[in-house]
Amino acid sequence: MAVLQPLLTDDNCLTPQGLVATAKENTAPFDALERVLKGVETALPDGMVMVDKEGTERKRVRVCWWLDGLNKRRLYEVARAPASALAQIPKEVLAESIDFA
Structure with a gap:
């Protein structure tokens, strides 16, 4: 979750920059979001x-x-x-x- 924290709003929604960052496969933000959504x-x-x-x-x-x-x-x-x-x-x-x- 620490990887995603800088990419979130105060309401824990992805910022526009967060959406872009988490859409790039084989990156730490992508992997972190995938674990949050799909599980370990x-x-x-x-x-x-x-x-x-x-x-x-x-x-x-x-x-x-x-x-x-x-x-x-x-x-x-x-x-x-x-x-x-x-x-x-x-x-x-x-x-x-x-x-x-």
Whole structure:
């Protein structure tokens, strides 16, 4: 959120300059806004993929970033995905590599 703060009005809306800055892919403002809007993602363990309802293989999953002790919980507990996708994650896999940077 610190990256976005200088780009916000007093009402926490993006300024015109903020709109331009956050529209440029592969920049810190773009990445920060994407995390605010879409949530935090983490990589699945090496070699693991989940197949979504469209048949697309996913190597990353969004997580419930607001939970306490996130990196000490099991990945299937914190992953935000349909039940069919969560069933593909082994129950013993920990969510230990979630990066908020």
